[in-house]
Amino acid sequence: MNTPHSRFGVRDSVLGWLQRLGWNLLDEGAVADLRGDHHSALLEKRLLPWLRRYRYEWEGERVALSPMSFGSIIAEAETCCHSLDWVASSRVVHRLLIQGVRTELTLPDGRRTAVQVPLVDWAHVQRNHWDVADAPAIGHAQDSNIRELIGYVNGIPLVVLACVERDAYRRWGTVEDGIQHLMRGLGSLPVNPPVQHAQVLLSLDRRGGRHAAVGAPAHAWVKWREHGWSRAVQARLRDDARPFSDVPLDPPWSAHAELLHGVLSPPRFLQLIRYFLRDDRPGRRCLVRSNQFFAVQCALHALGTRDASGRRGGGQLCLASGSGLQRTRQWLLQALQSDAAFRPIRVLQPLTRLTPPPDDRRQRPGPLPADQLAEFLAGRASSPHEVPLRILRGWARRAKLPAVDATATATDDDIVLLVDADFWNSDPALLRRLRRCLPQATWLTLVAAPVTAPSPDLEPGATLFEYPPEHAVADGLVVQAWRDAGPQPEGDSPSRRVAQVATAISQHFHEFVRLAERRLRAALLVKTIHQAQDYQRALAVDGRLKTHVAGFDNRGLPTDRGSERIPPEIELVIVHGELPAIQDARWAVLYVNRVLTAPERLRAVGMINAPHPDKRTAMQVDFHAEDSRALAPSEWLPLPVQDNHPALGIQRQRLHSLLPADAHEDFHACRDHLAPCWEIGPLGDDIDLHRHRRDLLHGRVTAFGQRLQLAISAETALTGKPSLLGGHYRTLLHRFSILRDAATRLALEDDRFTAEDRRIRHWAREQAPQVCEQPMDYPVLASLEPVKPSAEQCANHLYTRLRRQVD
Numbered sequence: 001m002n003t004p005h006s007r008f009g010v011r012d013s014v015l016g017w018l019q020r021l022g023w024n025l026l027d028e029g030a031v032a033d034l035r036g037d038h039h040s041a042l043l044e045k046r047l048l049p050w051l052r053r054y055r056y057e058w059e060g061e062r063v064a065l066s067p068m069s070f071g072s073i074i075a076e077a078e079t080c081c082h083s084l085d086w087v088a089s090s091r092v093v094h095r096l097l098i099q100g101v102r103t104e105l106t107l108p109d110g111r112r113t114a115v116q117v118p119l120v121d122w123a124h125v126q127r128n129h130w131d132v133a134d135a136p137a138i139g140h141a142q143d144s145n146i147r148e149l150i151g152y153v154n155g156i157p158l159v160v161l162a163c164v165e166r167d168a169y170r171r172w173g174t175v176e177d178g179i180q181h182l183m184r185g186l187g188s189l190p191v192n193p194p195v196q197h198a199q200v201l202l203s204l205d206r207r208g209g210r211h212a213a214v215g216a217p218a219h220a221w222v223k224w225r226e227h228g229w230s231r232a233v234q235a236r237l238r239d240d241a242r243p244f245s246d247v248p249l250d251p252p253w254s255a256h257a258e259l260l261h262g263v264l265s266p267p268r269f270l271q272l273i274r275y276f277l278r279d280d281r282p283g284r285r286c287l288v289r290s291n292q293f294f295a296v297q298c299a300l301h302a303l304g305t306r307d308a309s310g311r312r313g314g315g316q317l318c319l320a321s322g323s324g325l326q327r328t329r330q331w332l333l334q335a336l337q338s339d340a341a342f343r344p345i346r347v348l349q350p351l352t353r354l355t356p357p358p359d360d361r362r363q364r365p366g367p368l369p370a371d372q373l374a375e376f377l378a379g380r381a382s383s384p385h386e387v388p389l390r391i392l393r394g395w396a397r398r399a400k401l402p403a404v405d406a407t408a409t410a411t412d413d414d415i416v417l418l419v420d421a422d423f424w425n426s427d428p429a430l431l432r433r434l435r436r437c438l439p440q441a442t443w444l445t446l447v448a449a450p451v452t453a454p455s456p457d458l459e460p461g462a463t464l465f466e467y468p469p470e471h472a473v474a475d476g477l478v479v480q481a482w483r484d485a486g487p488q489p490e491g492d493s494p495s496r497r498v499a500q501v502a503t504a505i506s507q508h509f510h511e512f513v514r515l516a517e518r519r520l521r522a523a524l525l526v527k528t529i530h531q532a533q534d535y536q537r538a539l540a541v542d543g544r545l546k547t548h549v550a551g552f553d554n555r556g557l558p559t560d561r562g563s564e565r566i567p568p569e570i571e572l573v574i575v576h577g578e579l580p581a582i583q584d585a586r587w588a589v590l591y592v593n594r595v596l597t598a599p600e601r602l603r604a605v606g607m608i609n610a611p612h613p614d615k616r617t618a619m620q621v622d623f624h625a626e627d628s629r630a631l632a633p634s635e636w637l638p639l640p641v642q643d644n645h646p647a648l649g650i651q652r653q654r655l656h657s658l659l660p661a662d663a664h665e666d667f668h669a670c671r672d673h674l675a676p677c678w679e680i681g682p683l684g685d686d687i688d689l690h691r692h693r694r695d696l697l698h699g700r701v702t703a704f705g706q707r708l709q710l711a712i713s714a715e716t717a718l719t720g721k722p723s724l725l726g727g728h729y730r731t732l733l734h735r736f737s738i739l740r741d742a743a744t745r746l747a748l749e750d751d752r753f754t755a756e757d758r759r760i761r762h763w764a765r766e767q768a769p770q771v772c773e774q775p776m777d778y779p780v781l782a783s784l785e786p787v788k789p790s791a792e793q794c795a796n797h798l799y800t801r802l803r804r805q806v807d
Contacts (some may be wrong), residue, residue, distance in 0.1 A: 008147055008163070008165050009165065009206065009253070010147070010163040010164060010165055010204055010205060010206055010253075010256075011147040011149065011163040011165065012252070013252035013253040013255075013256050014149065014161060014163055014204060014252070014256055014260065015132065015149075015252075016250055016251065016252030017237075017252050017256055017257055017260045017261070018132050018151075018260060018264065020237055020238070020240045020252075021237075021260065021261065021264060021265045021266065022126075022130055022265075022266050023130045023131065023132045023151065023264070023266075024129070024130060024131045024132070025131075025132055025133070026131050026132070026133040027133070028133075028134065030133075031043065031133045033045070034046055034131075034155065036074075040078055041078065041081075041157055041195050041196065041197060042074065042077060042078050042155050042156060042157070042197075043131065043152055043155030043156075044074055044155060045155070046129045046131065046152060046154055046155030047074060047077070047119070047154050047155040047156065048070060048074075049129070050119070050120075050121065050127075050128070050129070050154050051065055051070050051073060051074075051117070052064070052065075052070075053127070054117060054118070056105075056115050056117070058107060058108075058113075063107075063108070065103075065105065065115075065117065066105055066106065069103045069104075069105060069117075072103055073101045073103055073117055076096070076101045076103075077093075077096060077101060077119060077156065080092045080093060080096060081093065081196035081197060084196070085186075086185045086186055086190070086193060086194075086196060086198075086214055086215070087186075087214055087215040087283055087284065087285060089196035089197065090196070090197070090198060090199055090213075090214040090215070090285060091279060091285065093156070093158075093196075093197045093199065094199060094273070094277060096119060097118075097119055097120055097156075097199075097273065097274075098274065099116055100116035100117050100118040100119065101116070101117045101119065102114055102115070102116055102117075103115055103117055119154060119156060120153060120154060120156075120270065122270060122274060125266045125267050125270060126266070128153055128154050128266070128270075129152070129153070129154050129155065130151075130152075130153060130266055131151070131152040131155075132149055132150065132151050132152070132159075133149070133150055133152070134147065134148070134149060134150075135148035135149065135150050135160070135194070135195075144167075144168075145164065145165045145166060145167040145168075145173050145177075146162050146163065146164050146165065146173065146177065146178055146181045147162075147163040147165060148160065148161070148162055148163070148181075148194070149161040149163060150195060151264065153269075156197055157195040157197045157198060158197060158198060158199045158200065158269075158273070159198065159199070159200050159201075159202070159264065159269075160182060160194045160195060160198045160200075160201050160202070161201075161202045161203075161204065162178030162179070162181050162182050162201075162202070162203045162204070163178070163204055164177050164178045164181075164203065164204065164205040164206075169688065169691065170685075170687075170691075171691065171695065172205065172206055173205055174205050175203045175204065175205050175207075175208070175209060175210050175221075176203075176218065177203075177205075178203030178204065178205065178209075179203045179210070179218050179221055180218065181203075182194060182201050182203060183218065185214075186215065198214055199213070199214065199273055199277060200212075200213065200263065200264075200269075200272070200273075200277075200287065201213070201214060201216075202259065202260075202263065202264075203221065204256055204259070206253065206255065207255055208223065208255045208256070208258075208259065209223070209255075209256060209259045210222055210223055210259075210476065211223075211224060211259065211263050211287070212287065213277060213284075213285040213286060213287035214285055215283055215284040215285050216284060216285070216287075217284075217613075218613070219476075219611040219612060219613050220611065221476065222289055222290075222475050222476045222477055223259065223290075223474070223475040223476055224258060224259045224262040224263055224290045224475075225258070225262075225290045225291065225471060225475055226258050226261060226262045226290065227290075227294035227297075227298075227465070229258050229262075234254060234257045234258075237257060237261060238251050238252070238254075238257070262290060272287065272288065272293075275334065275335060275338055276288035276293060276331060286327075288331055289323070289324055289475075289477060290475070291319055291320075291323055291324070291328075291465075291467040291471070291472070291475075291477070292319075292323075292324050292327060292328040292331055293331070294465055295317045295319060295328050295332075295446075295464075295465045295467070296328065296331050296332045296335050298317065298464040298465040299315075299317060299332055299444060299464060299465075300332075300335060300336075300339070300342065301464075302314060302315050302444075302464050303336075303342060303345065303416065303442065303444070304341065304342075309439075309440070310413075310440065311439075311440050311441075311442060312345075312414070312416065312442040313442070314416075314442040314443045314444045314445075314461045315444065315445070315460075315461035315462045315463060315464040316445045316446075316447060316450060316451060316460055316461055316462070316463045316464060317444070317445065317446045317447070317464055317465050318447055318448070318449060318450050318463060318465065318466045318467065318468075318636075319446075319447075319448065319465075319467045319472075320448065320467055320468055320469040320471070320472040320477075320478065320636065321448040321449075321469070321478075321602045321603065321605040321606040321609070321636070322472065322477070322478040322583075322605060322606035322609040322610060323467060323472040323477045323478060324477070325446060325447075325448055325606075328446065329349075329418065329446055332418075332446075333347060333384050333418075336384075344414050345383070345414050345415075345416050346376070346379075346383040346384075346385075346414060346415050346416070347383050347384035347385070347415075347416050347418055348376060348383075348384070348385055348387060348392075348415055348416070348417050348418070348441075349384055349385065349386045349387065349417075349418045349419075350387050350388070350389045350391075350392040350417065350419060350423055351386055351387075351388070351389060351420065351422075352388070352389050352420075352422045352554065353554065353555045353556050353581060354386050354388060354555055355386060369387055369388055369391045370391055370394070370395065372385070372387065373385075373387050373391055373392065373395055374395075377415075384418070389422060389423060389426075392434070393426060393430055396430055396433050396434040396437055397430065397433070399433075399437045401433070401436050401437060402436065402437070402439070413440050414440075415438060415440070415441040415442070416441070416442045416443075416444055417438075417441055417442065417443045417444065418444050418446060419443060419444070419445050419446070420445070420446060420447055420599070421445075421447045421448070421449070421451060421598065421599035421602070422599055423445075424445070424451045424454065424460060425597070425598075425599065428454040428455045428458055431454070431458050432457065432458065435458075443460065443461065444461075445460050445461065447599075448599075448602040448603070448605075448606070448636065449598075449602055449632050449633050449636035449637075450463060450466070450633060450636075468635065468636065469481075469635075469636060476611065477611075478609040478610065478611065479609050479610075479611055479612075479615050479616060479617055479618055480609075480616075480617050480618070480639075481605055481608065481609045481617070481618040481619070481620060481638035481639075482617060482618070482619050482620070482638050482639055482640070482641045482644065482710065482714075483619075483620040483621075483622065483637065483638040483639070483640060483641065484619065484620070484621050484622070484640070484641040484714045485621070485622050486501070486504055486591070486621045486622060486623040487500070487504055487623075488623075489501055489623075494534075495534070495538075498534050498535055498538045499538050499541070501535070501538075501591075501593060501623050502535055502538035502539045502541075502542055503542060504623075505522075505524065505539070505545075505572070505591050505621075506539060506542045506544045506545050508589070508591075508621065508713060508714075509522050509544075509545060509571065509572065509589060510544060511712065511713035512588075512589060512619060512709070512710075512713040512714075513571075513588065513589065515763055515766055516709055516759055516763055517759045517762060517763070518588070518614040518615065518759070519586070519614050520586050520587070520588040520589070520612065520614055520615060521570065521571055521572070521573065521584065521586040521587050521588065522571065522572045522573070522587070522588065522589035522590070522591065523572070523573045523574075523575055523587055523589070523590050523591070523607065523608070524572060524573070524574045524575065524591040524593065525575050525579070525590065525591065525592050525593060525594050525596075525604070526574065526575070526576050526593050526594055527576065527577075527594045527595075528576055529549070529551060529576045529577075531576065531593075532549045532551075532574040532575075532576040533549065535547075535574055535593075536549055536574055539572065545571050545572045546569055546570050546571045546572070547570065547571070547572045547573075547574055548562075548566050548567065548570040548572070548573050548574070549562075549563075549573075549574045549576070550562070550563035550566060550573050550574070550575055550576075550580070551563050551575075551576050551577045552575065552576075552577045552578050552579065552580045552581070553577060553578060554578050555578075555581065556578055556579060556580050556581025556582070557581060558580075559577065573587075579600060579603055579604060579607065580607070583606060583607060583610050584607075584610075585610040585611065585612040585615070586612060587607055587608045587610075587618075588608055588612070588615050588617075588618050588619065589608065589618070589619045589620075589621070590604055590607060590608045590618075590619070590620045590621070591621050591623060592604065592620065592621065592622045592623065592624060593623045593624055594624060595624060598632035599632075601632055601637065602632055602636065602637070604620065605618075605620065605637070605638060608620065613755070614755075616706050616756070617706070617710055618638075619641070619710070619713075619714070620638050641710065641711070641714045644707060644710055644711055645711060647707060648704070648707055648708065648711060648729055651700065651703060651704045651707065652704070652729070652732060654700055655697070655700055655701070655704060655732070655736055658673075658674075658693055658696055658697050658700070659673060660673045667739065667742075670739055671739060671742045671743055671746070672793065673690070673693070674690055674693055674694050674697060674739070674743035674746075675690060675743060675746040675747065675793070675796065675797075676688050676690060676691070676746065676747050676796050676797070676799075676800045677689045677690045677796055678796055678799050678800075686799075686803070688747075691747075694743055694744070694747060694749070697736070697739070697740055697743065698740060698744070698752065698757070701733070701736050701737055701740050701760065702756060702757050702760050704729075704733060704736070705733055705737070705760035705763060705764055706756075706760065708729050708730065708733055709760075709763060711729075712730070730764075733760075733764045734764050734765065737760070737761055737764040737765065741761070746797060746800070747800060748800055748801065748804045
């Protein structure tokens with residue numbers, strides 16, 4: 001990593017990449033000159049040239065806008081955010097960007113008409129003005145180590161970037177600090193909020209960054225993984241010949257290149273804003289994730305090609321479970337409808353779970369699904385069309401096969417079957433018959449794991465895009481999921497077997513969730529409602545869990561009102577019937593006591609791996625003897641919990657490497673090895689020589705505790721025996737936790753503890769390890785008495801207190 005030439009290394013690196021991407025850097029004076037009103041958020045003199053160039057169509061002629069309308073258009077773009085919260089403001093600005101500003105104009109013949117004037121030239125990227133500047137300084141800002149940048153497109157502030165720098169102690173901030181800084185605009189009465197026109201937010205530190213739309217919670221910010229990114233691509237972008245006299249850092253840091261190129265390159269940014277930004281649930285907006293975006297692009301590229309017979313290209317899109325498979329389907333359908341080249345395509349979706357229409361239970365009965373399918377194949381129904389998979393199978397059995405030498409008819413031309421893993425579980429003979437019935441149809445598969453061909457003549461196609469679980473975890477889309485096998489119940493009595501499983505579930509939940517102080521929830525999968533009621537009674541006898549029974553139909557929807565609204569205090573949801581279609585972020589543990597197919601097992605993983613502030617890992621425990629995991633590729637399933645154990649030894653060595661080699665058993669020596677030690681640097685600034693060592697200890701203790709929680713809960717609760725692994729490591733964690741607290745107290749850094757740090761500290765001391773040793777004489781114990789601090793230690797402690805008060 002390059003050494004920054006100023007204390008704002010992240011900001012300078014971001015500006016270096018943005019200039020290479022085509023953004024123009026504006027200083028404070030230039031921003032003031034381009035801004036009309038002093039309090040305006042727009043750069044009016046950047047929007048005026050575009051309004052002067054714009055021409056609207058009138059009777060085959062291109063007519064310029066009247067100069068009298070410029071003021072009303074700019075006023076509408078400026079005042080549309082007044083009296084609205086940040087999310088509503090972002091939504092209104094996005095509507096103006098897509099639809100344009102409506103204005104009344106006088107035609108050359110004297111008549112008046114309404115014209116929608118766009119604020120951005122979508123067809124010609126370089127005809128827009130791309131500017132970036134520092135945000136106005138905030139007086140008495142608490143986040144003094146965060147520099148805020150604003151990206152303007154035609155003078156409209158659409159991007160806000162938080163660049164997290166070093167603090168007063170020369171400690172680097174994190175992406176999470178920048179996220180919290182930007183989320184100040186989401187409060188009911190925000191103080192100095194970011195610009196209300198913003199559409200995309202970015203937070204960057206020296207190691208990379210994350211992005212999100214306005215309104216996204218902190219745990220929903222994700223990284224951007226550019227498809228086909230390599231060092232060669234980065235080198236070409238870095239070596240782009242441009243003048244960089246105004247940027248003090250050159251070349252910029254490589255950690256920022258992928259995110260900025262993927263989100264803020266001008267062509268990509270307009271594409272994301274126009275086609276891949278939409279409203280989600282109330283109070284949130286949804287921006288496409290990188291895996292969803294490139295899956296759609298790869299699908300469009302394949303559909304744009306044809307083979308020798310004229311059939312469009314197909315293949316597989318493999319996205320890890322929980323990374324947005326259904327949302328990718330929605331983005332793809334929207335892209336097919338918005339692109340004129342793909343509008344002739346008719347999409348048929350054979351699904352086992354149809355999308356519920358609005359007010360499903362109140363709608364009147366309509367045409368039968370079989371009749372709707374016949375209408376679609378005849379070209380008389382709209383696209384896309386969803387059909388139950390069983391209906392399509394029945395149609396394939398009854399359909400008349402065309403002759404071998406018959407030419408392709410128009411009925412199946414440009415039909416795309418958007419299928420899933422359940423489709424490929426059909427009878428191979430039926431799939432062959434369906435292929436012969438629709439010879440020109442394209443099969444596009446969207447699955448959570450690669451599909452293997454049921455027979456050599458039924459190839460699902462090449463893998464167009466692949467996004468494995470390790471990428472989803474690294475990018476922050478999901479949390480790491482693990483799997484374990486529960487104890488097999490003993491005895492012939494069903495009630496006894498249920499009681500044994502209920503006891504194991506109650507103990508495991510107590511170890512994994514309750515003792516860790518996590519506000520999470522578990523789910524138990526059974527087949528019938530009678531089994532669910534049996535487990536609820538057994539768990540009521542145990543008395544440690546608050547349970548609730550919920551049933552779901554074949555579409556994953558609740559079967560009754562009790563299943564639709566689960567009280568928030570419920571800890572275990574006993575699910576019978578089909579797997580739920582909803583994804584509750586609080587679900588972190590899944591107990592399986594029924595047979596699951598390979599698609600269902602992958603779908604079950606997506607139930608528990610959604611990010612949550614209290615969730616670091618997810619766990620799937622299988623109590624059923626019939627294990628069907630071999631039906632799905634193992635690399636796309638949760639990892640065995642036993643793979644977690646070797647990492648504990650590695651983290652133990654990393655913790656010991658921070659202690660003095662000759663006195664690692666001496667608590668006082670270890671504490672002094674981590675306590676503040678000040679000296680004057682070469683530039684006259686004060687330097688704490690042990691600060692970096694304390695920072696490493698702080699993070700490693702929390703990471704070690706998180707991994708140890710997973711190992712102990714799986715070993716103790718499910719086996720019913722004392723943890724052989726946790727006995728020694730629990731003592732080690734207890735010792736390092738006390739050492740971290742002592743060093744933090746000397747450095748006056750108690751405010752550095754996050755909620756996760758406190759959970760690990762409380763869990764480490766929940767059961768203090770018992771020490772059983774031989775009796776020792778008092779003279780031996782005398783060497784363990786606290787010694788009087790030296791003059792140097794007193795001076796360091798005094799200077800730490802003085803600097804803390806000054807800051």
